Amino acid sequence: MMGGNDQQAYDRGTSLFSPDGRIYQVEYAREAVSRGAPSLGVRTAEGIVFVAMSRASSTLMEAESIEKLHKLDDHLGTASAGHVADARQLIDLARRQAQGNRLRYGEPIGVETLTKFVTDHIQENTQRGGTRPYGAALLIGGIENGEPRLFAADPSGTPNEWKATVIGGGRQDIQGVLEEEWEEDLSLDEGVELGVRALAAHEDEFVPADLAVATVTDDEGYRTVPEPEVTEAFEAAGITGDEEDDAADSDAADEDDAADDEE
Amino acid sequence: MMGGNDQQAYDRGTSLFSPDGRIYQVEYAREAVSRGAPSLGVRTAEGIVFVAMSRASSTLMEAESIEKLHKLDDHLGTASAGHVADARQLIDLARRQAQGNRLRYGEPIGVETLTKFVTDHIQENTQRGGTRPYGAALLIGGIENGEPRLFAADPSGTPNEWKATVIGGGRQDIQGVLEEEWEEDLSLDEGVELGVRALAAHEDEFVPADLAVATVTDDEGYRTVPEPEVTEAFEAAGITGDEEDDAADSDAADEDDAADDEE
Amino acid sequence: MMGGNDQQAYDRGTSLFSPDGRIYQVEYAREAVSRGAPSLGVRTAEGIVFVAMSRASSTLMEAESIEKLHKLDDHLGTASAGHVADARQLIDLARRQAQGNRLRYGEPIGVETLTKFVTDHIQENTQRGGTRPYGAALLIGGIENGEPRLFAADPSGTPNEWKATVIGGGRQDIQGVLEEEWEEDLSLDEGVELGVRALAAHEDEFVPADLAVATVTDDEGYRTVPEPEVTEAFEAAGITGDEEDDAADSDAADEDDAADDEE
Amino acid sequence: MMGGNDQQAYDRGTSLFSPDGRIYQVEYAREAVSRGAPSLGVRTAEGIVFVAMSRASSTLMEAESIEKLHKLDDHLGTASAGHVADARQLIDLARRQAQGNRLRYGEPIGVETLTKFVTDHIQENTQRGGTRPYGAALLIGGIENGEPRLFAADPSGTPNEWKATVIGGGRQDIQGVLEEEWEEDLSLDEGVELGVRALAAHEDEFVPADLAVATVTDDEGYRTVPEPEVTEAFEAAGITGDEEDDAADSDAADEDDAADDEE
Amino acid sequence: MMGGNDQQAYDRGTSLFSPDGRIYQVEYAREAVSRGAPSLGVRTAEGIVFVAMSRASSTLMEAESIEKLHKLDDHLGTASAGHVADARQLIDLARRQAQGNRLRYGEPIGVETLTKFVTDHIQENTQRGGTRPYGAALLIGGIENGEPRLFAADPSGTPNEWKATVIGGGRQDIQGVLEEEWEEDLSLDEGVELGVRALAAHEDEFVPADLAVATVTDDEGYRTVPEPEVTEAFEAAGITGDEEDDAADSDAADEDDAADDEE
């Protein structure tokens, strides 16, 4: 996206601006997110839906250990993309903050409050010397006062609220589907279907086992959607998961290969 | 604005002067502000008016979450431009200081006092090593002893008082309109109209929903102006918001695209 | 894997991203792991199996002192690859944490919990300035609530759970054998055989004395497998250890030469 | 003043000497002062006179907020030139020290004592690493034991006492007038006239509103001279302020444009 | 004195040696001293004489404020050369140490003891990182146990005792006169004459007002010699101060121009 030798002078120091007002290290951290597998969130009338590409690089890897989706609190969850180890740090930070809020105030932390706590921390790592930005983005979503809310936190530390959005690789294709198909009154199941369909826009050969799906609703709180239900969503979404096209056969250069996220 | 290889020697260290007495990192931070969408402030006889371009990059983004305008205290508000995450830090700083003043002294902080507190902090980040300047500018305005006052704080940490001014992209065009049309005895409504008209000088295809408008008056304090009233101002200003020309159709290279502010 | 002069600008600072979103120092630390002798882990129905190439560079070196396998707690062990001195630091960290858990809570630490404690520490060394990443990878395995679990921790600080995997040199060949031959219901002895066979896929001239083997089972806890039993596994695996082809005769350029691991 | 590539090696580190014994960062900070609008001080028999070019860059900027002249204590004032935000820090430092002296000793601080306190602080920023010099100069003047005294503090941290001097842009022309026309027994009004005339030597098209004038006398202490009196001084000085030639018409490249001081 | 590109590698870090065993930053600090006006000290049978070139760069500058000579204690004085602001720091350090000695021990500090205290501090600034050497040299002289003693402290932190010596510009010419004419049994007046004559060897067009002269004797302690006495010394020394050749007429390139010392 940026080229030539001139930029070399500006991108070595994490806390320096380039002549055109960019902070290159932040831009490169965004590139680290784009290299990762996509994770998306959909706000529905009934709650938040998270769908993440979570395919193992080897048949011997336990796909669950890729952990793109995490519960943060009873009614709060998160989806990550980008450098896995960095994302883990942010998720730990968010979880500790959510727990601390419960301990101190006896009530759950708000979705927006928590997101801004995380983005403030991210921003500090883009301004102070002696550290690099986080190479990860998060979606944070949940139920706040009975209403579903969904936020995204990017490597610059900017928080934004979304009806539906995606972080990680293939963003342009996937966001396009979301923009075309999202509706205010989606049911939770329709939200899962939309999420699956949107990911399919970017990469059509994947099976239910390649996905991690979770929902946050007022009734059930954070819930990991089991594989049979994901398979139903596949069918409802009209996608024919090609079972033979397993990870072991996917081409090596696939940028969405989950196990190589952080590479 | 500055070119050639010679400057490379001076712009890497945040706290160094160039031979011609400039601090390049501060100049580049100003460039970061110019890359953002414009925010303006107008002092009227009745109070302060803030108008900010706040258009979402996607139809799925909640435009309110772009948050260019913030209440700082009952009779104090701020408008930001530039790197969003940096602006958030400054706004938090300002808000905490305003709250602290109320707690310590039982009265609201002055507009000038608060502005100078913020600019002192900004200046320190341009002189100490180990950090970069803030890539954001703020307008801080409100009612002080019954009088409306409006200040601007730029990335060098210079505070200045204004009758009306703009920060962010398109500054030259917009400030031109303000200089031509501003009058001492503007009513609040006329101030909003002037603000809308000034922004239109820079970019003519936008709709009321693309704007955030707020006012600070002695009677009502800080008040977010609802969209219907903004629409009225559009009409009064004689601007025909082209409803079809939505964010999704705007050209990708548009420098004022709000969601790309901090990019 | 990466070439040219352009990367030089990005790989000097441990905490900087390159324009394509990589952290070169982490990539190079992975290269340090690849230069070392391989260590593998196999999860069997009965417990975890660790097999490590541990061949001395001289007949006068005590091969046991190479120490690729370590007991961490009664039912917890680890296998390392890469820079030996770095690995020792991580193993000490893990062992102290396991002991501390016993002291504080009176019960053994979980395999996943311990792995994530270690990877969090590894990640910090990839983000903070003033230090380099660890040039070592670990496999951590053991019995947790009666179930065998096996994790890998790489130089980026990413934890992943595996049925069977290998770290260090010859990863591609060895992982291939594991993927083809691993089965859910392997016995412990079959696990050792599989491990030996997989290493043989990478380098066929080695003798039982060149290997370190350990198992972790519910009954016996962490157990170093004595050389006679390793010899039996060789025979069961159908490998004819060429006794004459001793370390002294191996070619100098052999990248798996254990004593040169850290070089 | 200095040229060529050779100096690049020496001017990056704030605390390094060049082979010819210069500290380039200090020289460049002086350049930053020269880029600013001029401020001058005149010692008269009756007291100290400060005159500063303080012209706003826009008709909408409140010229008073440019603040080139400040009261430091009852009988102490200061005039600044150069980087505005830097000057503000020094002025705050001086004011706090003056206040502290009153609190501790119950009497006003001496002009020389205060100046040296400020220059010691300036010097430290030219020797320690991790910071840049201040890009501002100050004139500090007042009544000490009934006698008017005037000092200048430059970016190297050198204090000097003056009968009359100028800091900022156009120094050579303005100082020339002061040297030719200054006399020991000037009245205060004659001092103001001399100041106005000296500034006119550098730039002849300005109006009373473009100037800030203040005096410090034993009787009245620090006093801001109101515009009507400044206008009288214009007439007495024989300058025909060209009222039409307002800031909006001044050429953009004018180095003395007050609002661009700190640029 | 040193040239070529090769030295660039060594002179950027204050605490590094060059291949030929030099510390360039110290050499450059000596160059800063050589750029300043000369100050000299003469040990006579009756006491110490200090003579310093102290000519103002403008007729409006108060020459006394140039302050090349300072009293440190009742029987202790100092003369400085080089970077004025740096010299001020060293003089403050020396004065505080002299005062502290009186407070702690109830007696004056010795000339040698004080000199070595100062040079130890100077040396530390040549070895530690994060700071530059002092660009100033001092002569420290006084009466110790009834005997006059004179020391010099240079930018490397080396103390040496002298019968008579000079620091600053024109060192070679001036020291030559001192070496030829100094005698053990000089009276104080002869010492002043010798000092004036030695300075004249370097620059012959100066007047009594261009000099600062002080003496330290057992009887009178530190004493600033008033201008009339300096004029007598001029006459005794056979120098015809050319009164018309005032500072304002001296050529701009004059390296001894006092007010440009620190430039």
Next chain:
Amino acid sequence: MMGGNDQQAYDRGTSLFSPDGRIYQVEYAREAVSRGAPSLGVRTAEGIVFVAMSRASSTLMEAESIEKLHKLDDHLGTASAGHVADARQLIDLARRQAQGNRLRYGEPIGVETLTKFVTDHIQENTQRGGTRPYGAALLIGGIENGEPRLFAADPSGTPNEWKATVIGGGRQDIQGVLEEEWEEDLSLDEGVELGVRALAAHEDEFVPADLAVATVTDDEGYRTVPEPEVTEAFEAAGITGDEEDDAADSDAADEDDAADDEE
């Protein structure tokens, strides 16, 4: 061993990896060890033997002050190679730790425990910034529970146990002799002979006075072997020390010249 310009980018920072996974500063520290005179250790059935080349560079240097062999505790000794001043730091560290163990636990520290304490410290200096690795290697040997044990600690911080090994210059030749001739049941005297013979393989012109020899046995603890006994070992080893070929005559380029070890 490594060449070209490309490596320059990686070897300046002590805590950085090169693209091929090496830590150049550690490799260069190993080179510093190779530049030094050789020291070897031999484990015999009766105890540990240390033999070090310890030849003075001048006939006036006291050879004992070269100090390649040190007692660490009653039954613990060490032999060093490489940068002498660095080795001294490590030996002090080891000795203090051995003493501390006695004080705390009332018993001698184990050979392996002490070695790993030292190597952990060495490793830290290869990972943290702000320091360089130690340019020295140690052999640590002694009696532990009645058994002789011998370890080596290299500049990477890797500990290994050996039957017999050598550190410093001429490693390849000397280790070859040790590998050919070492036997499990060597007597202590045979161990000394083997050590002398092995050193002779690298450099044949030396005399008993050029060597330092020490033994650690259960009965006698650490014992410096006096020169007459070393001479006997020479004779038993069949080496004709050429008495005339003294240090003064050795060729200047001799890399094993003991006094130049650290150069």
Next chain:
Amino acid sequence: MMGGNDQQAYDRGTSLFSPDGRIYQVEYAREAVSRGAPSLGVRTAEGIVFVAMSRASSTLMEAESIEKLHKLDDHLGTASAGHVADARQLIDLARRQAQGNRLRYGEPIGVETLTKFVTDHIQENTQRGGTRPYGAALLIGGIENGEPRLFAADPSGTPNEWKATVIGGGRQDIQGVLEEEWEEDLSLDEGVELGVRALAAHEDEFVPADLAVATVTDDEGYRTVPEPEVTEAFEAAGITGDEEDDAADSDAADEDDAADDEE
């Protein structure tokens, strides 16, 4: 001694190794010592003799203030060479340690103990960042338990014991004389003669006043040898000090010129 551009990469950081295992900053510090005037020590049967070239660069400099020889304790002295200000720091360190030992233990510190205390401090400055090595060497000698002992401490921090040795310029010539003429049973006077003769081997035109001589004996402790006795030694040594060839006449390029030691 070392040349070419390649070394530039390694010699900027004080704590870095070069590819061939050298620490350039230490080598350059040694060069700083070689640039200084020579100082030598001779161990005689009666005590230690120190002889130092201590010639003033000007007839007006007090030669004693050059201070190459210092008393450290009653029976302990030191001679220095190289960067004068650096040597002073080391000598202060040594003297304080000697005094502290007396205070703590009521007895004098040993010569070897003190030397190693000093060299440990020197070594730390070669390994830690943020500082440069000391550009000075010391000879430390005295009477310990009735026996004279003499040690040298070089810029790497290596301590060595000597019968007689020299530090500083002309080392090769002077050490040659010492090696040829030193004998175990020298009387103190013969030691002084040998010292004078050895210095003459390097530079034959000097007079007794150019030398500083001191002795340490059991009877008299540290004693500065007065000039008449030095003159006797000159005569005994058969050197005709050419009285006319005073410092003022010596050629400017003379590397042993004492006053330029530290340059």
